[in-house]
Amino acid sequence: MRTIGVGLIGTGYMGKCHALAWTGVRETFGDGPAVRRVMLCEVDEDLARRRAGEFGFEASTADWRGLIADPKVEVVSITTPNALHAPMAVAALEAGKHVWCEKPMAPALADSERMTAAAKASGKVAILGYNYIQSPAARFIGKLLKDGAIGRLNHFRVEMDEDYLADAEAPFSWRSQASAGYGALDDFAVHPLSLTTTLIGMPSAVFGEMSKPYPDRPDGGGRRAVETFDIATALLRMADGVSGTIQVNRCAWGRKGRLQLQAFGSKGMIVFDQERFNEVNVYVAEGPAESQGFRQVLMGPAHPPYDKFVVAPGHQMGFNDLKIVEAHELLNRIEGKPSLNIDFDQGLAIERTIHAIARSSREGRWVKMGEA
Numbered sequence: 006m007r008t009i010g011v012g013l014i015g016t017g018y019m020g021k022c023h024a025l026a027w028t029g030v031r032e033t034f035g036d037g038p039a040v041r042r043v044m045l046c047e048v049d050e051d052l053a054r055r056r057a058g059e060f061g062f063e064a065s066t067a068d069w070r071g072l073i074a075d076p077k078v079e080v081v082s083i084t085t086p087n088a089l090h091a092p093m094a095v096a097a098l099e100a101g102k103h104v105w106c107e108k109p110m111a112p113a114l115a116d117s118e119r120m121t122a123a124a125k126a127s128g129k130v131a132i133l134g135y136n137y138i139q140s141p142a143a144r145f146i147g148k149l150l151k152d153g154a155i156g157r158l159n160h161f162r163v164e165m166d167e168d169y170l171a172d173a174e175a176p177f178s179w180r181s182q183a184s185a186g187y188g189a190l191d192d193f194a195v196h197p198l199s200l201t202t203t204l205i206g207m208p209s210a211v212f213g214e215m216s217k218p219y220p221d222r223p224d225g226g227g228r229r230a231v232e233t234f235d236i237a238t239a240l241l242r243m244a245d246g247v248s249g250t251i252q253v254n255r256c257a258w259g260r261k262g263r264l265q266l267q268a269f270g271s272k273g274m275i276v277f278d279q280e281r282f283n284e285v286n287v288y289v290a291e292g293p294a295e296s297q298g299f300r301q302v303l304m305g306p307a308h309p310p311y312d313k314f315v316v317a318p319g320h321q322m323g324f325n326d327l328k329i330v331e332a333h334e335l336l337n338r339i340e341g342k343p344s345l346n347i348d349f350d351q352g353l354a355i356e357r358t359i360h361a362i363a364r365s366s367r368e369g370r371w372v373k374m375g376e377a
């Protein structure tokens with residue numbers, strides 16, 4: 006059986022998700038290469054060694070360039086803060102490695118372009134960590150839209166809300182630094198855009214608004230000015246005339262992982278919320294008026310790839326399972342099989358949309374995609 010060597014950079018929230026995905030992908034899907042967890046990297050040797058023990062990696066380092074240089078590492082997972090994605094991804098691709106980089110690509114558009122060019126020049130597989138497109142529900146919604154279950158799509162709304170920065174006294178972190186990007190746009194809006202890119206299409210023009218609810222946050226003994234915008238709203242005009250909105254808020258008390266999609270069609274509508282991501286609600290305007298209403302479809306073995314995780318309906322998949330599916334799609338792509346991932350090319354289109362929304366917010370006008 007073929008083996009593929011994996012290197013992991015960063016072992017925080019997403020680092021652990023990647024580590025678990027690499028551990029379980031072959032066991033879950035029963036195909037593809039055996040995964041060898043070669044080396045992981047953290048900011049200091051002690052932490053790296055500890056994490057390597059916990060995550061089952063053979064070796065550890067505090068030098069990400071050393072990890073990339075290791076010939077046993079064939080694919081690199083990048084799960085570090087946003088500002089580090091470009092240097093790490095470009096170096097890995099130039100060294101001839103496949104890359105699985107967390108979203109967003111990079112805070113600066115020029116860096117996202119550099120990453121895309123490096124991917125193209127390398128001929129290697131380079132994908133982004135857009136896990137929400139991997140759920141059975143997202144695939145089911147894609148099928149419903151394609152089959153015309155709700156008629157012609159007229160309009161969509163996607164909202165992503167969490168409350169991890171809702172407390173004005175939450176400490177300052179890399180997420181509030183301008184080096185991480187605009188804020189809620191790079192952190193959250195890219196996820197709704199991954200769904201609309203996959204399920205609906207690309208916008209031709211956008212109108213944006215960004216706001217900053219708290220001007221500063223505790224940092225050490227004092228306070229530090231917040232450099233990012235924690236709330237953002239965008240109107241999207243799609244190429245085929247469909248309209249949509251994206252609203253994102255990192256300060257939304259009560260919302261824990263809400264990523265709600267509403268798709269309105271000429272014959273009905275679809276409602277989905279990531280906080281209940283094993284359910285899809287469908288309304289079709291047919292039959293007697295007194296019987297019309299939403300139908301809740303619970304994801305189960307009939308909705309691939311749920312069956313790879315559990316054979317019984319009603320038992321539900323979880324967030325980390327989406328990362329296992331993502332790893333499987335990445336391995337499929339490496340093996341030249343059809344796969345569902347957002348690669349660096351598509352990721353760059355998402356980044357261009359983000360920068361156009363920010364520009365619109367600054368200039369107070371519609372911005373056409375592709376505008377100089």
Ligand SMILES: NC(=O)c1ccc[n+]([C@@H]2O[C@H](COP(=O)([O-])OP(=O)(O)OC[C@H]3O[C@@H](n4cnc5c(N)ncnc54)[C@H](O)[C@@H]3O)[C@@H](O)[C@H]2O)c1
Pocket residue numbers: 014015016017018019020046047048067069084085086087089107108109134135136192
């Ligand atoms: N796909 C998703 O749903 C999702 C969710 C959360 C975060 N993310 C993305 O994942 C990335 C990381 O976010 P997180 O929440 O895991 O952050 P985190 O702060 O929990 O983890 C980042 C890790 O990177 C390590 N690190 C920093 N600099 C390093 C270096 N030079 N070398 C090695 N390790 C280094 C840190 O020590 C830390 O352990 C971000 O880009 C974020 O946008 C994606």
